[in-house]
Amino acid sequence: MNISHFSQINPPARLLMGPGPINVDPRVLRAMSSQLIGQYDPVMTNYMNEVMELYRGIFLTKNHWTLLINGTSRAGIEAILLSTIRPNDKVLVLVFGRFGHLLCEIARRCRATVYSIEAPWGKVFIPDQVEDAIKCIKPRLLLTVQGDTSTTMLQPLIEIGIICKKHNVLFYTDATASVGGNTLKTDEWGLDAVSAGMQKCLSGPSGTSPITLSSQIEEIIRKRKCVEAGIRTALHQDGEDEVIYSNYFDLGMVMDYWGPERLNHHTEATTALFGARECARILLQEGIDNSIARHHLHGTALLKGIQGMGLKIFGDLRHKMNNVLGVIIPNGINGDQVRQLMLEDFGIEIGTSFGQLHGKIWRIGTMGYNARKDCVMQTLTALEAVLNHKGFQIVQGVAMQAAWDYYRSQVCINV
The missing domain is CATH 3.90.1150.10 (Aspartate Aminotransferase, domain 1)
Structure with missing residues (x-):
């Protein structure tokens, strides 16, 4: 094979002023150029602990399980939904743009019974619409995007959180495009799970998805933790086995990797973690x-x-x-x-x-x-x-x- 026509990568200078990705902060690029170290090196595991602490500050949460999923922001979404949704769970999705439809698709792949309500593109939901749908459908989970870049709209969440709490509904939001540039208060707004991405307001490259999980979500994931060849789990109340078909996105296993046990699950993407850590450090330094x-x-x-x-x-x-x-x-x-x-x-x-x-x-x-x-x-x-x-x-x-x-x-x- 003649590789003489393959030149060194040297992309042209661009100012990225679209909906993402954006130009990466040079400090993040410098952090990502650092040499690799072993995934169980105490320096590396300390960096992982620091990442958890820093992203608690980003998400404004006390959730212990605040960590990174190796993959783009969609990986964070799939990890949360695959590990939380049980077969035939009723799931309500608020759709006000393209990425609400994406949540519907992923939830269906998780074998949920998916219901959705839609707002015209360019508008958002008012709390009464959401509460009426919850009363009618009685979902186990409510899913929404906070900021949908397809329509540029930002869905208010605080009153929806109150409604979900009132009706005992788990509340997840995709904050990929909003966190860091718009207010997001995980604990104060009653969010049970949040996922994000690096390539928007966090000034980083795509490829890492920060997530945070409430203690209630943690309990659900632990109950579904795989015990046989990474597939079969505890029996559901109706006698049917719950199955998590994904190994990579099984958050029970990922938490064991990020937790004090450090049980091997995957090889952490060291360079991406360095970048994610620097993104959070820069943002929190700014405030x-x-x-x-x-x-x-x-x-x-x-x-x-x-x-x-x-x-x-x-x-x-x-x-x-x-x-x-x-x-x-x-x-x-x-x-x-x-x-x-x-x-x-x-x-x-x-x-x-x-x-x-x-x-x-x-x-x-x-x-x-x-x-x-x-x-x-x-x-x-x-x-x-x-x-x-x-x-x-x-x-x-x-x-x-x-x-x-x-x-x-x-x-x-x-x-």
């Missing part, structure tokens, strides 16, 4: 509230600039995520051509969308390491220039001026 304020500041500056161009915003702005903005593509403008020119001529990536919104909106992110003033101004400059080039006439500099005006109006302009 959760400061990070959320920074995402709000720069997300709003982008919004003001986009509005200054005369472009319309998608969805209910009262429930917009701090870190992603949906921009309605003007009539007569080819959205994919605009994205291509921004990428080729300015090195800036913005996102398209899915399903019913494909070709109708752009999704522009200000998250993690890219929630910065210079990133916002570069993106507005490029988008304004490309739109003028494609025939959508905008007064030159109006977007930047709108953003500047907003920044000047803020006391925390240097956040």
Whole structure:
């Protein structure tokens, strides 16, 4: 095999201003360049303990079982649902975008009886809708996404947590796109399980999923812990065996690996763990509230600039995520051509969308390491220039001026 035409990996410089992934914080890249050590080296197991402690701070929880799943954010989702859902459990899913549908699919693969209620894309659920559905369906678990990047909407959770507690329903949320840039209070809001990802507001690369589990979820997982060849578990009350078909995503086994027993389950992804640890350390050094304020500041500056161009915003702005903005593509403008020119001529990536919104909106992110003033101004400059080039006439500099005006109006302009 002739490999002379395979050059060293050297990707072009890009400013990633889509809905994720984003440019990784250089401090995280440096941490990930560290040499490997053995998975049972006391230095390594200490790093694992530190990761658990740091992510308790990220999730705002006292849950002991706060750890990493090796895999993208979807791995965290699957680990929690596969280890928690029993065959034929009633599961209620709140769907207000593409990733709610994903939760439905995964729950069905877990052999749950899945029910869903849907909100129009661009809107979120009110508590009464959720409580009415719980009263009717009587689910064992309620699943939702907190921030769905497909619609840019952020679902309020605090009242849903109260409702779930009232009706003895387990409450899980996917916080992949929201944690670190939007308020998430695991314990205060009564969340039983949360999963996240690194490639959004946490300023890291995809490939690691932090999760946190309540003591109630832990008890459920322990009861289902595999005892025969990693498959058969204790008998269910109706006499049928409960089976966890996944070995890799069996959280009972993963907890034994992360716990003091250190029972071998897999070889921890050392480089990814170094990166995840640094992501959490950086965020907590900044402060959760400061990070959320920074995402709000720069997300709003982008919004003001986009509005200054005369472009319309998608969805209910009262429930917009701090870190992603949906921009309605003007009539007569080819959205994919605009994205291509921004990428080729300015090195800036913005996102398209899915399903019913494909070709109708752009999704522009200000998250993690890219929630910065210079990133916002570069993106507005490029988008304004490309739109003028494609025939959508905008007064030159109006977007930047709108953003500047907003920044000047803020006391925390240097956040």
